[in-house]
Amino acid sequence: MHAPDLPxxxxxxxxxxxxxxFVHGCFWHRxxxxxxxxxxxxxxxxxxxxxxxxxxxxxxxxxxxxxQGWDVLVLWQCQTKNYQNLKLLLEGFLDEGKSS
Numbered sequence: 311m312h313a314p315d316l317p318x319x320x321x322x323x324x325x326x327x328x329x330x331x332f333v334h335g336c337f338w339h340r341x342x343x344x345x346x347x348x349x350x351x352x353x354x355x356x357x358x359x360x361x362x363x364x365x366x367x368x369x370x371x372x373x374x375x376x377x378q379g380w381d382v383l384v385l386w387q388c389q390t391k392n393y394q395n396l397k398l399l400l401e402g403f404l405d406e407g408k409s410s
Contacts, residue, residue: 330375
């Protein structure tokens with residue numbers, strides 16, 4: 311599952327398909343337009359900088375993996391709550407390109 315040898319240590323790695331899935335927490339990775347991406351009121355400057363670094367690291371990781379030929383899906387924590395939508399999303403991502 312985890313691939314510690316790849317940038318970002320992906321949560322799920324499908325080497326044969328050359329596909330990677332990250333499951334990002336909405337709070338830590340700043341899912342836009344999501345209630346889970348709130349900012350703590352105490353020490354707000356610290357948190358803003360922490361979140362900025364996390365987002366920048368995530369962008370670098372995605373660019374690097376894509377430049378290495380990986381197809382990457384970022385799955386947000388809030389997306390895991392609706393089983394039917396999650397199933398469709400995962401099936402679509404993992405089945406993509408199989409028939410060729």
